[in-house]
Amino acid sequence: MHTSHHLRQILTAAGICILFSGSHVMAKDMSPAFAVTLDMQGTRYASHQAATPQHAQQEIKLRQQVILQKDGQFRSVSESVWPGNIRFQFLTTGNKDGAAAIDLLKWRQGIEIAREDATEARKEYADLLFLSPALLLQQASAMMPAESTDMGNEKYQQLNFQDAAGRPASMMLERSSGQVLSAKSAALTYEYANYSRVKDYAQPAQITVKNAGKLVLQWKISTEVAEHVDAHTFDLPAGYVEKQDKGALRATMIAPGTYRVDGSESGYHTAFSVGSHSVAIYDAPVSAAEAAKVKALIEQTAPGRKLDYLVLSHSHRDHIAGAPSYIQDGLHILAGKDGRLAIERQLGQTVASKVQEVTSVLDIDLGGRSIHIHPIASSHASDMLVAYDKSTQTLFQGDLFYLPEIGPIPPVFDVGLELESLITQHQLQVQQLVGVHGRSGTFTEFKKALELRMTEKPAAEKN
Numbered sequence: 001m002h003t004s005h006h007l008r009q010i011l012t013a014a015g016i017c018i019l020f021s022g023s024h025v026m027a028k029d030m031s032p033a034f035a036v037t038l039d040m041q042g043t044r045y046a047s048h049q050a051a052t053p054q055h056a057q058q059e060i061k062l063r064q065q066v067i068l069q070k071d072g073q074f075r076s077v078s079e080s081v082w083p084g085n086i087r088f089q090f091l092t093t094g095n096k097d098g099a100a101a102i103d104l105l106k107w108r109q110g111i112e113i114a115r116e117d118a119t120e121a122r123k124e125y126a127d128l129l130f131l132s133p134a135l136l137l138q139q140a141s142a143m144m145p146a147e148s149t150d151m152g153n154e155k156y157q158q159l160n161f162q163d164a165a166g167r168p169a170s171m172m173l174e175r176s177s178g179q180v181l182s183a184k185s186a187a188l189t190y191e192y193a194n195y196s197r198v199k200d201y202a203q204p205a206q207i208t209v210k211n212a213g214k215l216v217l218q219w220k221i222s223t224e225v226a227e228h229v230d231a232h233t234f235d236l237p238a239g240y241v242e243k244q245d246k247g248a249l250r251a252t253m254i255a256p257g258t259y260r261v262d263g264s265e266s267g268y269h270t271a272f273s274v275g276s277h278s279v280a281i282y283d284a285p286v287s288a289a290e291a292a293k294v295k296a297l298i299e300q301t302a303p304g305r306k307l308d309y310l311v312l313s314h315s316h317r318d319h320i321a322g323a324p325s326y327i328q329d330g331l332h333i334l335a336g337k338d339g340r341l342a343i344e345r346q347l348g349q350t351v352a353s354k355v356q357e358v359t360s361v362l363d364i365d366l367g368g369r370s371i372h373i374h375p376i377a378s379s380h381a382s383d384m385l386v387a388y389d390k391s392t393q394t395l396f397q398g399d400l401f402y403l404p405e406i407g408p409i410p411p412v413f414d415v416g417l418e419l420e421s422l423i424t425q426h427q428l429q430v431q432q433l434v435g436v437h438g439r440s441g442t443f444t445e446f447k448k449a450l451e452l453r454m455t456e457k458p459a460a461e462k463n
């Protein structure tokens with residue numbers, strides 16, 4: 001255990017110009033506003049979100065721009081493209097006192113601002129610092145005394161420290177170069193490669209992120225540094241509103257015998273149809289705990305009816321994770337083609353044994369109410385199911401059409417066109433479309449979203 005002396009040598013070798021005076025650390029060449037901008041392109045290996053049930057993982061293309069200021073101010077814009085060409089684009093900006101995130105495409109989160117308190121904001125900043133080992137090392141040394149472990153090895157040195165949110169972390173340094181080779185946060189391991197220097201700042205052009213040894217992310221990074229960035233860089237754009245209270249967990253009747261669950265903790269909507277003897281439930285988000293509460297609500301809303309069918313729109317984790325809470329004698333779980341495979345992989349044999357795969361249109365009878373289940377080989381998930389109640393002209397779907405809770409109608413993604421052709425092909429008369437995400441929409445709103453796609457192509461497609 002040698003601390004400051006060894007660390008000073010390493011930091012000096014790292015060229016980050018830190019002067020120690022006692023426990024006080026000063027940066028010679030970096031002003032408090034010193035900022036690094038990372039333009040990142042990468043791949044995320046996402047579990048349980050694949051386009052087909054046969055695959056456990058899906059490669060997701062990512063772009064991210066991160067601005068990290070030494071004083072804890074940060075901004076990140078991240079973009080990802082998921083199966084079905086569903087795009088996310090979020091902006092997060094914050095400092096030590098708090099952070100805010102908005103949806104730049106205004107569909108998933110609409111125009112609502114998601115606020116984070118100081119604790120969460122510091123964690124977010126701390127996580128982002130792992131993308132800049134030079135700033136990470138500087139932050140670690142500022143939290144002196146850091147503990148340096150002699151590896152009994154002349155080449156490497158391990159440094160144990162607390163990250164910017166006060167969580168235990170460590171890094172591995174190469175003595176000769178002073179470069180950080182890897183770092184370990186509370187959850188993840190970062191491996192740094194292809195260092196280059198921008199002025200005095202050393203940045204790896206490649207970062208590999210692993211979770212318990214398993215590859216989760218790969219980044220290619222180009223870097224700019226600046227003594228100052230315009231303070232307005234960290235502003236939120238106009239046109240966004242504070243998040244609205246969604247109220248307590250409740251079943252909202254949207255048509256006779258037809259309910260949507262509102263006010264869940266995750267914000268996801270389960271829906272259900274009630275007949276004279278049984279109930280069909282659409283999707284089981286997002287955890288067993290949340291689904292247990294929703295199940296109790298359904299039983300309360302439809303007393304004496306049998307929970308007969310759980311219809312899973314597709315086998316992505318967030319839509320099915322609550323299924324174990326519905327397991328009881330006589331329950332049928334309806335899933336699309338090969339859905340059982342993905343369900344067994346994620347939730348085990350007990351849940352999988354209840355699964356019946358739907359490969360052609362199936363009518364289920366709830367007693368005076370019949371529901372049609374339509375399989376659709378969607379580009380988002382090949383095991384997609386859409387449910388349709390002819391008596392109320394209500395269509396239930398997950399991830400094919402989105403309206404935000406609050407905000408204007410966004411253009412549909414590719415999957416919206418797939419839903420439109422299903423509706424056309426089966427000549428379904430639709431009054432209302434109920435989604436797992438966001439508010440329910442009328443058929444007119446769906447048509448509007450289809451039109452917007454024709455007229456408002458994303459910037460990338462205009463070029």
Ligand SMILES: [Zn+2]
Nearest residue numbers: 314316381399
């Ligand atoms: Zn999905």
